[in-house]
Amino acid sequence: MSQRSGSADLPLHGGRVPAWLAERMSALGVIISEAIVAEYGRDELLRRLAHPFWFQCFGAVMGMDWHSSGITTSVLGALKRGLKPREAELGLFVCGGRGRHSRRTPDELVAVSDRLGLDGAALSRTSRLVAKVDSAAVQDGFDLYLHGFILAEDGRWVVVQQGMNGGSRQARRYHWLSEGLTSFVDAPHAAIEGQNQGAIVNLTDRRAEASRSRQLDLLGSLGPDGVSQAYARLATRAARRPDPEPAQGLLPHLVLPEHHDVRAEDVVARRLQANLAAAADRAPADFAELLLAPKVGARTVEALALVAEVIHGAPCRFTDPARFSFAHGGKDRHPFPVPITVYDETIRVLKAAVGHARLGQSDRLDAIRRLDAQARRLEGRVAGPSVDALIASERARSPDYGGRSVFGWEAELAAKDRPA
Structure with a gap:
């Protein structure tokens, strides 16, 4: 995955993640992370977390709202909770979070560094500097409110932080990756995610190097008061004859719509x-034992096919995060309620596969890899139900799969709707 990955629009949505989903997100998020580390190494997991498209799909496959800014908070929170008991074994530590937790990041980094023998002061300075760059050097109208720092025991790191623009009801997520980073002020981002708000002041762009240098010269020669006076004169002149808006470089970006439902x-x-055809094709050969479980097995393999792509898929395949919500639905019933029995089976199968791999038995992880490989072979060669038909079918079967949302259990809601 390349260091600079593009951008996306993230609508703001309120609400909290219920405990029953938060616990499962932690379990699934950690086991997916373990599978990636087992298959590709820890550095690859850091690269994935620094890729904004993958990050969004990662949250969607865990049952979070597929398009909203809340994925950032929920994914980082899930990883922080889930990795805590495994951090020594995996060598991964999640610091920071939202609001007051973000302000504790430097202290958390110092504490972790003392245990690992890393330079805690330098990492703490990095945390503060990254936040300062995205709040001051990149003036794009978004106020930072979340700062997550994922640290590896060898000192490599990823920072994911997010800003909010209350007026536009939009959020922008910023991804940083230590790998290949040579300067904090010269195009350092792994990616910036968010809606285009027009011209912005981005002093970290390579094209702004001359501007950064000239600003220091001006500050030294004129002093703060002189700079303020010069700015006032320029602002008055600009108001009389506005300059044309400067052309801006474009990056590939993912546009996430305002609507909450999946279309x-x-x-x-x-x-x-x-994905669905691969599940039907590989299930009899690779998941025979699982399929003995009534009602759950075949549907769980379909969820595993989407999870397999999160683990093994190429970057170009993460342009449609909504597709990954078909694994475990969404907490707000979009595209359908979270199928609890399927979700728990997915966690169980993945946990068993990773556990066997630790013992040198990789057959179960290999089966999950084959799901992804088969999906790519079948793409464009198979037909199936439409997206609308799949959503309708999942909602109809939701009570059988233990469907649950923030509105309650689907079986109980269906019973209330039946005529007396």
């Missing part, structure tokens, strides 16, 4: 049909 245009249907 056909939000999903690359051929990919979803390939």
Whole structure:
């Protein structure tokens, strides 16, 4: 995955993640992380976390709202809780978070560094500097409110932080990756995610190097008062004759819509049909034992096909986060309620696969890898139900799968709706 990955629009949505989902997100998030480390190494997991498209799909496959800014908070929180008991074994530590937790990041980094023998003061300074760059050097109208710092025991790190623009009801997420980083003020981001708000002041752009240098010269020659006076004169002149808006470089970006429901245009249907076909094709050969469980097995393999892509998929396949919500639904019933029995089976199967791999038995992890490989082979060659038909089918079967949302259990809600 490249260091600079592009941008995306993230609508703001309120609400909290219920405890029953938060616990499962932690369990699934950690086991997916373990599988990636087992298959590709810890550095690759850091690269994935620094990729904004993958990060969004990671949250969607865990049952979080597929398009909202809340994925950032919930994914970082899930990893922080879930990795805590495993941090020594995996060599990964999650610091910071939202609000007051973000302000504790430097102290957390110092405490972790003391245990690991790293330079805690330098990492603490890095945390503060990264936040300062995105709040001051990049003046794009978003106020930072979340700062997450994922640290590896060898000193490599990823920072994911997010700002809010209350007026536009939008959020912007910033991704930083230590790998390949040579300067904090010269194009350092792994990616910036968020809606285009027009011209911005970005002093970290390489093209702004001359501007940064000249600002220091001006400050030295004129002093703060002289700079303020010069700015006032320029502002008055600009008001009389506005300059044309400067052209800005464009990056690939993911546009996440305002609507909360999943629509056909939000999903690359051929990919979803390939995921489902791969599950049907590989299940009898690779998951025979699982399929002995009534009602759950086949549907769980479908969820595993999407999880397999999060673990093994190429970067180009993460352009439609909505597709990954078809694994375990969403807490607000979009595209359908969270199927609790399927979710728990997914965690159980993945946990067993990673556990066997630790003992040198990789057959179960290999089966999950084959799911992803088969989906890519079948893409564009198979047909299946439409996105709308799949959503309708999942909602109809939701009570059988222990469907649950912030509104309650689907079986209980269905009973209330039946005529007396």
